[in-house]
Amino acid sequence: MCGILGVVARSPANQLLYDGLLMLQHRGQDAAGIVTAQGNSFHMHKGLGLVRDVFRTRDMRALPGHMGIGHVRYPTAGSSTSPAEAQPFYVNSPFGIVLAHNGNLTNAETLNQELFLSDRRHVNTRSDSEVLLNVLAHELQERTTGYQLDPAEIFSAVAGVHERCQGAYAVIAMIAGYGLLAFRDPHGIRPLVFGSVETDAGTEYMVASESVALDTLGFRLIRDVAPGEAIFIDVEGRFYSHQCANKASLNPCIFEYVYLARPDSMLDGISVYETRLNMGINLAEKISTDMRHLDIDVVIPIPESSRPSAMQLANQLGISFREGFVKNRYVGRTFIMPGQQQRRKSVRQKLNAIEMEFRGKNVLLVDDSIVRGTTSREIVQMAREAGAHKIYFASAAPPVRFPNVYGIDMPTRQELIATDRTNEEICHEIGADYLIYQDLDALKQAVMLVDPSIGNFETSCFDGRYITGNITQEYLYRIESERNNPGSSQNMRATQLDLTLLPVDQ
Numbered sequence: 001m002c003g004i005l006g007v008v009a010r011s012p013a014n015q016l017l018y019d020g021l022l023m024l025q026h027r028g029q030d031a032a033g034i035v036t037a038q039g040n041s042f043h044m045h046k047g048l049g050l051v052r053d054v055f056r057t058r059d060m061r062a063l064p065g066h067m068g069i070g071h072v073r074y075p076t077a078g079s080s081t082s083p084a085e086a087q088p089f090y091v092n093s094p095f096g097i098v099l100a101h102n103g104n105l106t107n108a109e110t111l112n113q114e115l116f117l118s119d120r121r122h123v124n125t126r127s128d129s130e131v132l133l134n135v136l137a138h139e140l141q142e143r144t145t146g147y148q149l150d151p152a153e154i155f156s157a158v159a160g161v162h163e164r165c166q167g168a169y170a171v172i173a174m175i176a177g178y179g180l181l182a183f184r185d186p187h188g189i190r191p192l193v194f195g196s197v198e199t200d201a202g203t204e205y206m207v208a209s210e211s212v213a214l215d216t217l218g219f220r221l222i223r224d225v226a227p228g229e230a231i232f233i234d235v236e237g238r239f240y241s242h243q244c245a246n247k248a249s250l251n252p253c254i255f256e257y258v259y260l261a262r263p264d265s266m267l268d269g270i271s272v273y274e275t276r277l278n279m280g281i282n283l284a285e286k287i288s289t290d291m292r293h294l295d296i297d298v299v300i301p302i303p304e305s306s307r308p309s310a311m312q313l314a315n316q317l318g319i320s321f322r323e324g325f326v327k328n329r330y331v332g333r334t335f336i337m338p339g340q341q342q343r344r345k346s347v348r349q350k351l352n353a354i355e356m357e358f359r360g361k362n363v364l365l366v367d368d369s370i371v372r373g374t375t376s377r378e379i380v381q382m383a384r385e386a387g388a389h390k391i392y393f394a395s396a397a398p399p400v401r402f403p404n405v406y407g408i409d410m411p412t413r414q415e416l417i418a419t420d421r422t423n424e425e426i427c428h429e430i431g432a433d434y435l436i437y438q439d440l441d442a443l444k445q446a447v448m449l450v451d452p453s454i455g456n457f458e459t460s461c462f463d464g465r466y467i468t469g470n471i472t473q474e475y476l477y478r479i480e481s482e483r484n485n486p487g488s489s490q491n492m493r494a495t496q497l498d499l500t501l502l503p504v505d506q
Contacts, residue, residue, distance in 0.1 A: 001027055001028065001074050001102070001260050001407055001408050001409070002027055002028045002071060002072060002073050002074060002087070002100075002101070002102040002103075002209075002407070003021065003024030003025070003026075003027030003028055003071065003072040003102065003208075003209045003210070003213075004024075004069070004070070004071050004100040004101065004102050004170060004171075004172050004192075004207075004208065004209050005017060005020040005021055005024060005069065005070040005071070005100075005172070005206070005207070005208045005209070005213055006068070006069045006070075006100075006172035006174070006180050006182060006206065006207040006208070007020070007067065007068055007069075007180075007204070007205070007206050007207075008066070008067050008179065008180050008204065008205045008206075008233045008235075008237060009066045009067065009204045010066060010199055010201035010202050010204055010237075011066065011199075011201070012064065012065070012066065013036055013063075013065060013066050013067055013068040014034065014036055014060050014063040014064070014065075014068065015060070016206070016217060017034050017036070017063075017068050017069070017070040018034065018051065018055055018060065018070075019216070019217055020070065020206065020208060020213040020217060021034070021051045021070045021071075021072055022051050022052070023210075023212050023213040023216050023217075023262075024072055024208065024209055024210060024212075024213055025050065025051055025072060026262060027072055027074065027102075027209060027210075027260065028071075028072035028073045028074035029049075029050055029072070029074060030048065030049075030073045030074050031046065031047065031048050031049070031054070031071075031072070031073040031083060031085075031086035031087075032046065032047070032049065032050065032051045032054040032055070032070070032071065032072045032073070032086070033045065033046025033047070033054075033070065033071050033086050033087050033088050033100075034046070034055070034063055034068060034069070034070045034071075034088075035063075035068055035069055035070075035088045035090070035098045035174065036063040036064060036065035036067065036068035037065045037066075037067045037068060037174050037176060037235075038064045038065035038066075039065075039177070040096065040176045040177045041176070042090065042096060042098055042174070042176060043062060043063050043064060043065065044088070044090065044098070045059045045062060045063060046071075046083060046086040046087070046088070047083045047086060048083050048086065051072065067174060067179070067180060067235065068174070069088055069098060069099075069100050069172045069173070069174055069180070070088075070100065071086075071087035071088055071100035071101075073085075073086060073087060074409065084124070084125055085125045085126065085127045087099075087100045087101065087127075087129055088100040089125075089127070089129055089130045089133045090133075091121075091133055091134060091137045093137065093141070094137065094140055094141045094144055095140070095149065095175050095176050095177065095178065096175070096176030096177075097133065097136065097137050097140070097173055097174065097175055097176070098133075098173060098174050099129065099132065099133040099136065099171060099172070099173040099174075100129070100171070100172050100173070101128075101129035101132055101133075101169055101170070101171050102169070102170045102171075102190050102192075102209055102407060103167060103168035103169040103170055103185065103189065103190040103406060103407040104128060104167050104168055104169075104405060104406050104407040105128040105131060105132060105165055105166065105167040105169065106166050106167035106405055106406075106468060106470060106471060106475065107165070107166040107167065107470065108128035108131045108167075111131050111132075111135060111164060111165065112131055114164075115131065115134050115135065115138070119134070119135075119138045121134045121137070121138060128167075132161070132165060132169060132171065133173070135160075135161055135164055135165060136157060136158075136161050136171075136173065139156075139157035139158075139160035139161055139164075140153070140154070140157040140175075142157075142160070143156050143157050143160070149175065149178055151232050151234075151240040151242070154175070154178075154181060154230070154232055155230055155232070155240075155242040155244050156244075158181070158183050158230040158242075158244040159244040159245070161183075162185070162186055162228060162244055162245045162246075165185070166468055166470050167185070167405070167406060167468060168185055168187070168189035168190045168253070168406035168407050168458075168468075169184070169185045169190065170182075170183075170184050170185070170190040170191065170192040170209065170225075171183050171184070172192075172207055177235070178234060178235065179232055179233050179234035179235050180205075180207070180232070180233045181230065181231070181232050182194065182207040182225060182230065182231050182232075183225065183228075183229065183230035183231070183244065184225045184226065184227055184228065184229060185227065185228070186227050186228040186245035186247060186248040186249070187227055187248075187249065187250075187251045187458070187467050187468060188226070188227030188228075188248070188249070188250040188251055188252055188268070189251060189252065189253050189406050189407075189458045189467065190209075190253065190406070190407060191209055191210060191224065191252065191253075191256060191261070191267045191268065192207065192208075192209065192224065192225040193207070193208055193209075193210065193211050193214065193221060193222075193223070193224050193225065193266070193267070194206065194207040194208070194214075194222055194223070194224075194225060194231060195211070195214040195219040195220050195221040195222045196219060196220060196222060197217075197218050197219045197220060202237055203237055204219070204237075205233050205237070205239065206219045207225070207231070210261055210262060210265040210267065211265045211266040211267070212262045212264050212265045215264070221266060223269075224267070224268050224269065226243065226248065226250075227245070227248040227249060227250050227251075228243055228244055228245025228247075228248030229241060229242070229243050229244065229245075229248075230242055230244045249456070250268065250454060250456070251456050251457060251458045251467045252267065252268050252454065252457055252458065253406060253408075253457070253458045254443060254444065254447060254457040254458065254459050254462075255369075255397075255404070255408060255461060256272070257270070257272055257275040257276070257446075257447050258276075258279070258305075258368050258369055258396060258397045258443070259305050259368045259369055259397075260408070263276060263305075263308060268451070268454060269451055270447060270450045270451050270454070271450055273308055274450050275446050275447045275449075275450055276305075276306075276308035276309045276312075276368075276396065276446075277308050277309070277311075277312045278312075278445070278446035278447070278449050278450070279308075279309045279312075279396040279397075279438060279442075279443065279446045280308065280309035280310060280311065280312030280313040280314075280315075280316070280366075280396070281312050281313070281316055281446075282438060282439075282442040282443075282445065282446055283309065283313050283366075283394055283396060283436065283438055283442075284312070284313045284315075284316030284317050285316070285442075286436065286438075286439070286442070287313075287317065287394075287436060288316075288317060291434075291436065294362075294364075294392055294434060295362050295390075296317070296319050296362055296363075296364045296392060297319070297320070297361040297362045297363065298319065298320045298321075298322050298324075298357065298361050298362075298363055298364070299311075299313055299314035299317070299319050299320065299321050299322070299364045299366060300321075300322055300323070300324035300325070300357060300358075300363055300364070300365055300366070300383075301321075301323070301325075301365075301366050301367075302325065302351075302365060302366065302367040302368075302375070302379055303325055303327040303351070304327065305367075305368040306366045306367045306368045306396060309366055309368070309396040310366035313364075313366060313394070319364070322357045323354070323357070324353060324354050324357040324358060324363070324365075324383070324386075325351045325352065325353055325354070325379075325382075326351070326352050326354065327350060327351055328349060328350050328351070328352075347374065347375050347378040347379065348378060348382075351379065351382065352382075353382045353383060353385070353386040354386075355386045355387060357386075358383050358386035358387050358388040359386065359387035359388075360387060360388075360389050361388060361389055362388075362389050362390040362391075362392070363383055363388045363389075363390070363391050363392065364392045364393075364394060365379065365380070365383065365391060365392070365393050365394070365432075366394045366395075366396065367379075367393070367394070367395055367396070368395070368396050368397060369395055369396065369397035369400060370393075370395050370397075370399070370400065370417060370418065370426070370430070371400050371416065371417070372415050372416065372417055373417030373426070373429055373430050376393060376417075376430040376432075377429065377430045377431055380393065380430050380431040380432050381431060384431070390433045390434075391431075391432050391433050392432065392433060392434040392435075392436065393427070393430060393432040393434070393435050393436070394435075394436040394437075395435075395436070395437050395438060396438050396443075397437075397438055397443060397462070398437050398438055398439060398440045398443060398462045399418035399423070399426070399437055399462070400416050400417075400418055400461050400462065401413075401416060401418045401419050401461070401462065401464065402416075402419075402460055402461050402462070402463070402464040403416070403461070403476055403479070403480075404460060404461040405460070405466065405471055405475070405476075405479065406458060406460070406468075408461070412479075412480045412483055412484070413476075413480070414480075417429055417430070423435050423437060440459065440462050440463060443459075443462075444457060444459070
């Protein structure tokens with residue numbers, strides 16, 4: 001899970017990119033980067049930390065130009081702590097290309113070998129995003145007939161990327177002197193939207209992971225980039241689009257609606273907020289049908305993602321909805337923090353219980369999901385310390401039993417609390433008196449009620465079905481091994497990168 005952003009403006013793009021990344025900060029708090037284009041030159045600044053910490057006034061002044069892309073990254077266990085792996089990435093041939101990527105290539109190792117042995121390209125980091133960039137660069141180079149590049153050649157190159165790359169990828173790239181390119185994998189797993197705004201100087205365009213970045217900056221959402229589709233906006237502001245995949249189908253990651261996306265976003269034409277309301281309704285129906293014996297006094301959400309579901313659940317059951325936890329908004333999301341000890345410590349720093357809402361009551365706590373169980377266990381303990389009589393725990397999502405290989409940091413089965421455990425065992429592990437999970441069919445229905453035309457979702461973390469069809473047990477074992485034995489690149493010195501990049505002669 002990362003956040004990507006691209007802008008083709010009529011005025012300086014640096015402030016738009018900065019403000020847009022702030023709106024996508026929830027998608028990654030580990031690193032941030034911006035590249036702008038001025039003529040045939042790129043200007044880059046990236047580093048570790050939040051957007052507000054990576055970019056200072058002097059950094060923004062060093063990012064001239066009316067076109068640019070930005071990225072926020074969340075950490076994965078075993079990933080490098082070096083800013084060298086912060087995005088965007090850059091290659092100087094052909095033309096000069098920078099790229100930002102959200103997702104995960106499941107055949108990155110094979111592609112890396114192909115790049116070195118056949119394409120004569122060298123990848124400097126362990127990031128699959130740099131692999132993807134070099135694949136795109138090679139495909140462009142193969143299709144360029146002269147010193148000029150036209151949209152047809154660009155779209156043909158994207159088709160080549162689709163043929164070679166497997167997994168999930170939403171991509172925004174810039175080609176020096178030509179324009180901004182954005183495309184989405186043929187399965188449509190990771191989200192990507194675009195919109196425009198009319199100014200006195202002409203039309204401006206923005207492409208982003210979520211519509212909230214467009215809304216807050218005054219852009220009108222046009223639509224989502226379709227699975228397998230590429231859009232290209234040249235330096236003059238001319239817009240082109242083309243379907244570049246032979247077989248494309250929409251299979252959005254359902255975990256985006258559960259947890260990852262902001263509730264005020266629209267993804268694939270679906271309101272995230274409305275889906276979370278529906279999750280609460282479905283949970284309430286399950287409780288009222290199968291769990292009438294539960295004597296619930298109050299429903300309390302775990303801030304923030306679960307609040308719409310908890311509120312609707314309480315309304316359906318006719319039970320009081322109360323805020324029982326106060327959140328410190330300056331502590332990062334515990335799900336995307338590296339290391340179990342750091343996650344456990346941060347829960348207590350992030351949340352504090354309001355004792356009067358728990359004392360002597362039978363409390364139903366509602367969370368969006370239970371992944372590792374660290375947060376759930378700490379929260380249940382906090383509720384007991386605040387005086388709760390009984391603690392019931394409801395998850396708006398089904399049990400997370402399988403690793404996700406499409407860009408969410410839950411790759412090892414050993415870390416997932418639901419792996420090889422029954423609901424009763426999970427309930428015991430987190431210390432609750434009763435545990436309620438959403439059914440997978442009910443979760444799908446919660447999203448499909450908003451748009452019935454979407455018939456399939458990427459749900460591998462719940463059911464172990466990998467939509468790309470190329471995930472084997474050997475692959476899962478390998479990524480688990482890499483996670484448990486990270487490379488020496490973790491020890492690289494953490495500094496910020498501030499570069500001006502010049503493409504090769506055209």
